[in-house]
């Protein structure tokens with residue numbers, strides 16, 4: 798099997814709910830659901846604690862979580878805008894970025910990983926690594942995986958920093 802490439806998958810968490818919270822930070826401390834027609838299409842973790850699930854009917858969500866705050870999510874404009882901003886931040890790391898839906902990106906970070914491996918031998922691994930990175934096989938993929946997790950952490954930090962301020966451009970109609 799060929800282990801030569803390092804692909805990073807970034808999947809944004811409860812994306813629509815996070816965008817709504819960026820627009821209105823007061824929502825951060827409230828159980829929040831994003832409503833499209835009669836469905837709660839996503840919700841934040843406070844709402845999930847009450848058992849609210851993806852694509853649950855509004856009636857059922859309100860039964861489980863009577864204080865849920867529902868915002869309308871039918872207009873995708875702001876979600877698209879944040880989504881493309883995230884992709885453009887990720888394109889700084891590699892020009893090989895593939896989008897999936899509005900909240901997922903696959904980044905081929907192979908070149909960057911190989912460049913870094915010329916300079917450093919990775920030791921620490923941020924986040925969680927499944928399995929054992931030292932004895933995967935002898936092709937060097939364990940080290941590439943470690944560097945990949947470091948880059949993934951940098952990406953998370955970059956997204957957090959880059960999206961915190963100026964997410965929604967004031968110039969859009």
Ligand SMILES: [Mg+2]
Nearest residue numbers: 808809810900
């Ligand atoms: Mg997601």
Ligand SMILES: [Zn+2]
Nearest residue numbers: 800934936938
């Ligand atoms: Zn390998």
